[in-house]
Amino acid sequence: MVAQIIDGKAVARGLRAQYCERSERLARRGVTPGLAVIIVGANPASRIYVQNKLRACAEVGIASFKIELAETASSDEVIAAILELNSRPDVHGILVQLPLPAHIPIGPVLRSISVDKDVDGFHLYNVGGLVVGDTVFPPCTPFGVVKLLEHEGISVEGKNVVVVGASNIVGKPMALMLTQRDATVCICHAKTRDLAQFTILADILVVAAGKPNLIVPQMVKTGAVVIDVGINRLPSGKLVGDVDFDGVRQKASYITPVPGGVGPMTVTMLLNNALLSAERNTTS
Ligand code: NAD
Numbered sequence: 001m002v003a004q005i006i007d008g009k010a011v012a013r014g015l016r017a018q019y020c021e022r023s024e025r026l027a028r029r030g031v032t033p034g035l036a037v038i039i040v041g042a043n044p045a046s047r048i049y050v051q052n053k054l055r056a057c058a059e060v061g062i063a064s065f066k067i068e069l070a071e072t073a074s075s076d077e078v079i080a081a082i083l084e085l086n087s088r089p090d091v092h093g094i095l096v097q098l099p100l101p102a103h104i105p106i107g108p109v110l111r112s113i114s115v116d117k118d119v120d121g122f123h124l125y126n127v128g129g130l131v132v133g134d135t136v137f138p139p140c141t142p143f144g145v146v147k148l149l150e151h152e153g154i155s156v157e158g159k160n161v162v163v164v165g166a167s168n169i170v171g172k173p174m175a176l177m178l179t180q181r182d183a184t185v186c187i188c189h190a191k192t193r194d195l196a197q198f199t200i201l202a203d204i205l206v207v208a209a210g211k212p213n214l215i216v217p218q219m220v221k222t223g224a225v226v227i228d229v230g231i232n233r234l235p236s237g238k239l240v241g242d243v244d245f246d247g248v249r250q251k252a253s254y255i256t257p258v259p260g261g262v263g264p265m266t267v268t269m270l271l272n273n274a275l276l277s278a279e280r281n282t283t284s
Helices: 006-028 045-060 075-086 106-111 124-132 140-151 172-178 197-198 245-248 264-279
Strands: 035-042 064-068 091-098 159-166 182-188 204-207 225-228
Touching: 006 140, 035 045, 035 075, 035 264, 045 064, 045 182, 045 264, 064 075, 075 091, 075 106, 091 197, 091 264, 106 124, 124 172, 140 172, 140 225, 140 264, 159 172, 159 197, 172 182, 172 204, 182 197
Parallel strands: 035 064, 035 091, 159 182, 159 204, 204 225
Antiparallel strands: none
16 A cells, blocks of 8 residues: 555645635725734744744735844743733734743743634633633644645544644644544653554554654554654754655555645644634624
């Protein structure tokens, strides 16, 4: 068996075309959807991510506002910037680019974002919403995975799903979203003993560990759907996921490539959430 490659770039392109129509509909009602991005310090990777998000906003007709704060900014200064954005009617979504400098505790910052503008879905209220299946904004990366599975017509109901990685931004919300869709979900992490005994049972394997070549063919059931969320830069400069793509492709039924799989969906879901927020705020 050779797996079908899930082309996240193409799926994202199709969705973004629909999003242009959504922002045109809002424009006809006099509303320009707006997303504010706060970046603290000069982390080069963060700068590139922010640039990509702002460019994506422009592509679909979302106004974007970049708020840059110095590396030395205090927690109070970051929160003050958020509170100002919370009160602005032209800002429908707010995100704080992570990671923050080490001296700024992340919890109070994320909790100061208005729940109705928390387009990254990291506020405790939104996280709690995931547990009961009623979140305001689903977090972008796992939401992107759900959308890819839906697009390919892959049902998760009753399937054995194994999520490798248990972070707050990918693994845990991923597991909750798939549980909500009636999958039987197992979460593995760095302390899991004998990872392969879990992964081999997966009908759908989602990997988000940040470890190149963590998943090799012997760990994958024949016919499994393999979603690789990992992004790793090798010393050669090549970008790879967490899965041995060439090997696992010979065994799986579907597989996402890196780059071009889950990555393009993450920013696309951010656009979706910003539009959703503007649509919810537009009553007439
Ligand atoms: P993280 O470091 O916060 O969490 C990694 C998780 O993987 C932890 O739960 C850890 O216990 C687990 N893990 C680490 N080594 C493991 C091992 N050997 N076996 C089993 N589990 C192991 O990372 P994160 O923020 O969740 O990101 C994970 C990966 O996904 C990274 O490569 C990151 O770059 C990528 N990522 C991609 C996107 C995207 O849009 N495609 C978005 C976010 C993160």
